[in-house]
Amino acid sequence: MSGNLLQFRSVTKEFESGLLPWTRRRMRAVDDVSLDLRAGETLGIVGESGSGKSTLLRMALRLLRPTSGQVLFDGRDVGALQGNDLKQVRRRMQAVFQDPTSSFNPRQSVRQILLAPLEVHGVGTRDSRLRQVGDTLDLVGLNATFIDRYPHQLSGGQRQRVAIARAIILRPSLVVADEPTSALDVSVQAQILNLFKQTKRELGLTYLFVSHNLGVIRYISDRVAVMRLGRIVEIGAAHDIFTNPQHEYTQALLAAVPDADVTRRAAE
Amino acid sequence: MAEARPHRRADRPATLAIDRLRIEIAMQRGVARVVDDVTLEVWPGEVVGVIGESGSGKTMTALSVLGLMPRPARIAAGDIHLQGQVITRLPDAERRKLRGDRVAFIPQDALRALNPVLRVDRQVGEPLNIHRGTPWEKAKQRAVELLGAVHLPHPAERAREYPHQFSGGMQQRAMIAMGLALEPELLIADEPTTALDVTVQAQVLKLLREIRDTHGTAILFITHDLGVIAELCDWVYVMYAGAVLEQGPVERLFGQPAHPYTQMLLRATPTVRTVQAELLSIPGQIPQPFDLPAGCRFADRCPQRFDRCAREPPHIQVESEHTARCWLLEGEPVRLPHESGIDAMRPSTRSG
Numbered sequence: 001m002s003g004n005l006l007q008f009r010s011v012t013k014e015f016e017s018g019l020l021p022w023t024r025r026r027m028r029a030v031d032d033v034s035l036d037l038r039a040g041e042t043l044g045i046v047g048e049s050g051s052g053k054s055t056l057l058r059m060a061l062r063l064l065r066p067t068s069g070q071v072l073f074d075g076r077d078v079g080a081l082q083g084n085d086l087k088q089v090r091r092r093m094q095a096v097f098q099d100p101t102s103s104f105n106p107r108q109s110v111r112q113i114l115l116a117p118l119e120v121h122g123v124g125t126r127d128s129r130l131r132q133v134g135d136t137l138d139l140v141g142l143n144a145t146f147i148d149r150y151p152h153q154l155s156g157g158q159r160q161r162v163a164i165a166r167a168i169i170l171r172p173s174l175v176v177a178d179e180p181t182s183a184l185d186v187s188v189q190a191q192i193l194n195l196f197k198q199t200k201r202e203l204g205l206t207y208l209f210v211s212h213n214l215g216v217i218r219y220i221s222d223r224v225a226v227m228r229l230g231r232i233v234e235i236g237a238a239h240d241i242f243t244n245p246q247h248e249y250t251q252a253l254l255a256a257v258p259d260a261d262v263t264r265r266a267a268e
Numbered sequence: 269m270a271e272a273r274p275h276r277r278a279d280r281p282a283t284l285a286i287d288r289l290r291i292e293i294a295m296q297r298g299v300a301r302v303v304d305d306v307t308l309e310v311w312p313g314e315v316v317g318v319i320g321e322s323g324s325g326k327t328m329t330a331l332s333v334l335g336l337m338p339r340p341a342r343i344a345a346g347d348i349h350l351q352g353q354v355i356t357r358l359p360d361a362e363r364r365k366l367r368g369d370r371v372a373f374i375p376q377d378a379l380r381a382l383n384p385v386l387r388v389d390r391q392v393g394e395p396l397n398i399h400r401g402t403p404w405e406k407a408k409q410r411a412v413e414l415l416g417a418v419h420l421p422h423p424a425e426r427a428r429e430y431p432h433q434f435s436g437g438m439q440q441r442a443m444i445a446m447g448l449a450l451e452p453e454l455l456i457a458d459e460p461t462t463a464l465d466v467t468v469q470a471q472v473l474k475l476l477r478e479i480r481d482t483h484g485t486a487i488l489f490i491t492h493d494l495g496v497i498a499e500l501c502d503w504v505y506v507m508y509a510g511a512v513l514e515q516g517p518v519e520r521l522f523g524q525p526a527h528p529y530t531q532m533l534l535r536a537t538p539t540v541r542t543v544q545a546e547l548l549s550i551p552g553q554i555p556q557p558f559d560l561p562a563g564c565r566f567a568d569r570c571p572q573r574f575d576r577c578a579r580e581p582p583h584i585q586v587e588s589e590h591t592a593r594c595w596l597l598e599g600e601p602v603r604l605p606h607e608s609g610i611d612a613m614r615p616s617t618r619s620g
Contacts, residue, residue, distance in 0.1 A: 048465035049436070155553055156322075185321035186492060190536035190549035214466065215495075215538030219547060242540060256470035257540045258495035260522065 004075075005174055005206050006037040006060060006093075011069035013055050013230075029055040031230035032069070039173070042200065042207040044221030044238065046214060046253075051227040053210045057178050060208060061095055062086075073174075091121050094167035098179035100159030104151040110137075110162055111147045117170050132169060139202065140165045140195060157188035161195065168199060176208045181216060193220055214257050218242050226250045273517070273589050275314035275502060281352035283454050283486035284310040284333065289346035291328055291337065293557075300557035302328050302341065304510040310454065313484040315476070317501035317518070319491060319533075323554045324507040326490045330456050333488075334373055335363035351453060368395040372447030376459040378439035382431035388415070388442050389427035395449040414445040418475055437468035444475065448483075455479070456488045461496065473500050494537050498522055506530050509555050509565045512583075516590030526592035529566045564593070572596060 011033045018024035030052040037043050047053045058064040059071055062078050071078045073089050081089055097103050104113055114133045118124060124132065137146060140161040151159055160180060167175050177196070181189040193216065200207060211217050217224055218238055225235040226249065234247040245251045276282075291303035303325040310316045320326040331337045333348055335358065347356045350370060358366070367373065375381045383391055392414055393407030402410070408427070415423035418441040431439055440460055447455055457476070461469035473496065479485055489501060497504055497518065504521045506514040506529065514527040525531045535548035552569040555561060561568065567577040576595040583591040584598060 048467065157553070185554075186494070186533060187321060187536050187550035188553075190538075190547040191551075193538070193547055194549050212465070213538070214540045218540055219538040219544060239543070252467060254540060256467040258470070258473070258493070258499040259541060260495040260498045260534070260537060260539055 003039055004036045005039040005073070006208065007070075007072040007075075008033050008035040008056070008059075009070045009072065010034055011056070011059060011066045011071060013052075013059060013064060014067040028230050030059070030066075033230070033232055034069075035225060035232065035235070037174075037206060037208055039206050040204065041222045042209055042220055044217035044224045045208065045210045045227060046212065046217045046224060047227035048212065048253075050229065052230040053227050054178055056227070057176055057208065057210050060174075060176055061093060062090075087121070091170050092172050093174040093176065094170065094172040096160070096163050096167050096175065096177045096180045098182050100154075100156055100163055100183065101151065103163050104159070106151050108150070109147070110142075110149050110154075113151075113162060114166055114169055117166060121170060123170065136165045136169045139168065139199060141191075155188075156184050157191060160184065160188075160192050164192075164195060164199065168203060168205070171203060172205070174206045174208065176210075178210045179212065180209075182211065182213065189216070196220060214242075214254065226253065273309075273311070273314075273503065275311035276309075277311060280312070281349065282309040282311050283314075283351060284308070284488065285349040285352075286329065286333070287347045287349065289329065289332065289348065290344045291325070291332055291341055292344040293341045295340075295558055298558040301344075301560060302510055302557045303332070304560070305346070306507070306510075306512050308505055308512065308515075310486045310488050312453070312486050313480060314503060315480055315487040315489060315501045317489045317491065317497040317504045318507055319494060319497050319504060320507035321492055321554060323509060323557065325510040325557075326507050327458055329507075330373075330458055330488065330490055333454075333456060334367055334371060335360070336367075336373075365399070368447075368452070369399045369450045370452050371454045371456060372450075372452040374440070374443050374447050374455065374457040374460045376462055378436070378443045378460075379431060381443060382439060384431055387428055387430055388434070391431075392427070392442060392446045392449065395446060399450055410449070411445070414449055415442065417448070418442075418445045419471070420445070435468075436464050437471065440464060440468075440472055441475070444472070444479075448479065451483060452485065454486045454488065456490070458490045459492070460489075462491065462493065469496070476500065494522075494534065495539075506533075509560060510557055511565060511593070513566065513594075514590075514592040515583075516586065516592075520587070520590045524586075526586040526590065526597060527566075527594050528570045528572050528596070530592075564595070 011030055012028060013030040015027050015029055016024055033056060045053045059066055065079055111133060114136060115129055118129045118132060134144060142161055181192050184192060209220055221238040224238045224241040225232050228249050234250045245254055286306060286308040289303055289306045293300045293302055306329055318326045328337060332343060343356060347354055389408040389411040392411035396402040396407040396410055397404060412423050412427045415427055420426055420438060420441050434442060461472050476487060480487055491497060501518050504518050505512050508529055514530050521530060525534060532548060532550045536550055538547055550569055555565055563578040563580050567573045581593045581595045583593055585591050586597060
């Protein structure tokens with residue numbers, strides 16, 4: 001697999017707020033962003049609130065349409081797709097979100113949650129689907145006993161595993177993750193981040209990973225894009241961004257992160 | 269370096285002393301022991317960090333000091349002392365006098381803690397009016413001074429605004445200003461910066477350090493963020509499933525953590541300044557408070573567990589006042605290949 005899986009070409013997204021003509025304000029959440037996501041890489045997007053990272057992500061999934069510019073998936077304009085073409089593309093890009101609770105229908109068991117994507121896309125037969133559910137649960141480290149449980153019976157980490165299972169069950173090319181570990185305890189976060197890495201290796205996935213947590217981004221990403229006020233201020237290899245940031249905003253961001261290495265601080 | 273606790277004073281009691289506290293909640297499934305035999309101190313001018321994940325009991329401990337525990341929770345054993353005075357079973361009316369006056373609380377979600385229909389100056393000045401009988405006009409003027417003291421830009425104008433007009437960082441500053449109004453002896457902050465951007469967090473932490481330096485306030489800082497603890501705190505308590513598993517000076521907790529849980533927590537935390545080959549994940553989950561194991565509560569997740577762990581270990585001295593509840597400490601101190609786990613990729617440059 002080579003080439004650009006996802007491309008943003010001069011994408012801008014404006015939102016309008018206010019009901020009455022004289023209170024109406026236009027705000028640019030994403031401002032002329034161009035970005036190429038290469039097949040097989042993990043691109044981390046980091047930024048503070050108001051940076052536009054979540055809006056960018058939603059445009060990748062076609063949950064939002066750009067005000068101007070194009071989003072291309074595998075060279076095709078996502079905005080122009082319709083019908084079966086759109087369905088095919090939707091199958092190849094999946095998402096994992098932050099809140100494991102609100103991602104699920106509380107009245108559906110894990111089995112139903114995982115069967116749903118297969119049924120919607122008409123994949124396989126009834127038997128093969130159940131087998132695929134079992135295999136995918138295995139991939140995310142959950143054993144067969146979880147299949148009959150409901151979301152409220154799962155811990156935060158387990159729910160996130162189910163969310164990942166749901167995202168990968170169709171064997172997509174791209175997985176978009178929006179703060180997938182931000183609501184998890186540190187010890188569970190580590191498990192889920194390792195699961196992301198492992199799954200990527202095993203299934204040959206490409207990730208677009210959004211987080212405000214710089215440590216998480218450093219751990220998971222090959223390349224990192226830093227966003228501020230709707231623009232990408234710096235982009236590069238993760239190692240370079242973290243050891244030799246060029247843009248002063250990136251430098252300020254990194255300087256602001258509290259340092260857990262007390263011994264090194266004492267030596268400075 | 270066998271130092272005692274630097275902020276400990278011989279001539280006066282600790283600002284806060286929690287002694288063998290046990291908090292229980294009666295549930296259908298049984299009695300949940302959410303805080304189990306917790307002993308904790310905060311001395312004047314000291315910033316004490318309490319680190320723990322969900323279910324650790326850290327928030328409940330803080331709420332018990334403030335008398336703000338949710339109704340079904342009750343203190344089943346132990347005592348809480350404020351400057352030597354026992355406040356454990358103080359009646360509500362007395363408790364209310366303490367809150368705001370001697371003990372201030374900075375919660376995680378500032379916006380929810382602020383009254384949306386009152387202007388900021390009215391709210392920040394309220395403790396003065398209620399506890400000191402200061403007339404409103406003076407209280408609001410003092411509020412503007414306090415907002416300036418917490419470095420809120422244009423405090424006089426901003427004070428006349430409503431909370432929703434403030435950004436998250438500004439709201440948190442307003443909460444801190446309100447907390448400082450009566451110059452409390454103790455400030456309890458429960459994840460005050462978790463919801464804030466990292467640059468804003470840095471400013472708030474700096475502000476707290478300033479407060480400690482200027483007023484000598486004792487600060488109890490509760491968080492799950494190890495980096496924040498390392499930056500801000502002098503002394504640290506590590507809580508897990510209702511109990512304190514390790515406690516000691518911040519340099520030792522991070523440099524030579526004694527308890528396997530602390531060690532694993534450090535190695536599970538992704539860092540910015542060093543490259544990590546792999547994050548160590550802790551298998552399993554935190555036990556439920558109504559279903560605590562008989563022995564060491566961390567044993568079922570601990571890679572170093574052995575037969576003695578079937579009995580809960582007491583606090584064992586590691587060095588001076590650094591203690592941990594782990595049987596491995598009786599005998600050889602625990603050594604891991606990478607002492608703090610932070611330097612996973614870098615060869616150790618520390619001597620000794």
